Amino acid sequence: MNLAPYQQPDIIRQTLTRLRIAIVGLSANDLRASNFVGRYLLRNGYDVVPVNPRETSILGRKSYASLSDIPGPVDTVDVFRHPDAVPDIARDAVAIGASCLWLQYGVISQEGADIATTAGLAVVIDRCMKIEHARYLGRMHWLGFNTGRITARRAKLV
Amino acid sequence: MSDREFGFATRTVHAGSRPDPATGARALPIYQTTSYVFEDTDSAAAYFNLQEYGNTYSRIMNPTVAAFEERVANLDGGAGAVAFASGLAAQSAALFTLLRPGDHVVASSALYGGTITQFKHVLGKLSVELDFVDPDSLDAWRAAIRAETKLLFAETIGNPGCNVLDIEQVAAIAHEHECPLMLDNTFATPYLCRPLDWGADIVVYSATKFLGGHGTSLGGVVVDSGDFNWSNGRFPVIADPSPAYHGLAFHETFGMYGYLMKLRAETLRDLGAAISPFNAFLLAQGIETLPLRMRQHVANAQAVAEFLQTQAGVSRVGYPGLPDNPHHALAGKYLPEGAGAVFCFDLPGGREHGMKFIEALSLFSHLANVGDAKSLVIHPASTTHRQLGDAELTAAGISPGTVRISVGIEDASDLIWDLQEGLNALENAP
Numbered sequence: 001m002n003l004a005p006y007q008q009p010d011i012i013r014q015t016l017t018r019l020r021i022a023i024v025g026l027s028a029n030d031l032r033a034s035n036f037v038g039r040y041l042l043r044n045g046y047d048v049v050p051v052n053p054r055e056t057s058i059l060g061r062k063s064y065a066s067l068s069d070i071p072g073p074v075d076t077v078d079v080f081r082h083p084d085a086v087p088d089i090a091r092d093a094v095a096i097g098a099s100c101l102w103l104q105y106g107v108i109s110q111e112g113a114d115i116a117t118t119a120g121l122a123v124v125i126d127r128c129m130k131i132e133h134a135r136y137l138g139r140m141h142w143l144g145f146n147t148g149r150i151t152a153r154r155a156k157l158v
Numbered sequence: 159m160s161d162r163e164f165g166f167a168t169r170t171v172h173a174g175s176r177p178d179p180a181t182g183a184r185a186l187p188i189y190q191t192t193s194y195v196f197e198d199t200d201s202a203a204a205y206f207n208l209q210e211y212g213n214t215y216s217r218i219m220n221p222t223v224a225a226f227e228e229r230v231a232n233l234d235g236g237a238g239a240v241a242f243a244s245g246l247a248a249q250s251a252a253l254f255t256l257l258r259p260g261d262h263v264v265a266s267s268a269l270y271g272g273t274i275t276q277f278k279h280v281l282g283k284l285s286v287e288l289d290f291v292d293p294d295s296l297d298a299w300r301a302a303i304r305a306e307t308k309l310l311f312a313e314t315i316g317n318p319g320c321n322v323l324d325i326e327q328v329a330a331i332a333h334e335h336e337c338p339l340m341l342d343n344t345f346a347t348p349y350l351c352r353p354l355d356w357g358a359d360i361v362v363y364s365a366t367k368f369l370g371g372h373g374t375s376l377g378g379v380v381v382d383s384g385d386f387n388w389s390n391g392r393f394p395v396i397a398d399p400s401p402a403y404h405g406l407a408f409h410e411t412f413g414m415y416g417y418l419m420k421l422r423a424e425t426l427r428d429l430g431a432a433i434s435p436f437n438a439f440l441l442a443q444g445i446e447t448l449p450l451r452m453r454q455h456v457a458n459a460q461a462v463a464e465f466l467q468t469q470a471g472v473s474r475v476g477y478p479g480l481p482d483n484p485h486h487a488l489a490g491k492y493l494p495e496g497a498g499a500v501f502c503f504d505l506p507g508g509r510e511h512g513m514k515f516i517e518a519l520s521l522f523s524h525l526a527n528v529g530d531a532k533s534l535v536i537h538p539a540s541t542t543h544r545q546l547g548d549a550e551l552t553a554a555g556i557s558p559g560t561v562r563i564s565v566g567i568e569d570a571s572d573l574i575w576d577l578q579e580g581l582n583a584l585e586n587a588p
Contacts, residue, residue, distance in 0.1 A: 147228065151176055154179060
């Protein structure tokens, strides 16, 4: 599937301005990638809501069995699940009124993308929220990674 | 804010170096510090656990060094880069990160003498087996690969024989066997060739040479494409939970950044060959003029090679920019802007004439380096390649009368005058 329409920098940057993020498939194991991402987003001011039916609490936050169990509005649904699980998650994301469906590295689902896009959600696929935050707003450049960012503007100190 | 694909020259000046947010300094600040104050204990833990991008200690990362690293990674189109104290340090760390005892490496036989020595002796001490192959023979590459082979290694432009590697073909052979292809791109720089675009997986540089460009500072850098699948079952050293990092599985956790994270957080941390911030500053500044310098280097090299080819006192000129060179077609494909600025020519009078020629020069500097703005000359058989036996010399394309030059950015007519003086000195020599 052509991922370019789902990796647009302006959509990624816009999504990163919205603070309440439900992470579906967030692991309680602090060596797993999803745990790294959740911890990073929490440290950087996001309201992270774990969605994992096998846990009651992850990273000190209450864990919910499904998106529909989360009280209050959710901005972004960030997915660390097998691609086969994405269409149902996309339907749930639409049902709770989320504004973006974000699929992490390797979580590629055309059907899920179509469900969310049709309902008017922004969709990002095969990108990592931690890396994109670090690229545009954070410190990815401190470790010699190629952010692709070229600017002569002075950044504001956070 | 619109997103633009900036051109190469713009990126040489800007990539990795934004205005300093703390002070507004426009030039790259030199962060001459060993260590960094943590905001609080949670932050310190997050940095050491690699859960947050943070500075801990300058043996592992430094903001000035990071700007240099990002600049090179950007120019090569890589996921990122890690810098080291020298080119050989970068190369040994790049190898150390992906190899373990019992593995096997297939390398070009036409490599820089220091690399051949490093591979033979250091890899041997680590119980890694090694075979050298003729880089021009795709069959030789294929035939040397075996079950334990974990890496193919070559130079984009061989030093000093100027073998131009058929990168696309050798990368395909490597990938058929689920091995990465690592290239030393020192002679080409990303201005002349971007090996990752042709399928190479990792690029290493001696930044001491054309990247820095002025012969002031040692440095090396490793660039990774981020595309190689280290979880293919053949690289447990990268894919499996690491005992050196409390069980972290680098490829699974960091994905396309896994190799680079391991290279920095383990290999650089543990082997310790960190580059100084001041050297990184000078190298990053050098890169700002890379396109300007490389254009002049290759134009001068072409002019000098064409001059030498007309001289009766020169028996062979090994510059791929010359139409009769065996690597001319590959140079046209991989090095369309020019075939580099380091090459050899042979004096039929052998060792005696090689030394006499060098002594008659007054503008070329006689020293053991390449890639300076100044033109340089050396006699490999008695210097850079003197550790090699006759058979290895021949395999590297060197004879006793071979002279290697690194053509600088002076006026080409002055360089040709100096070389003419050197040739004149041989006319009446025994």
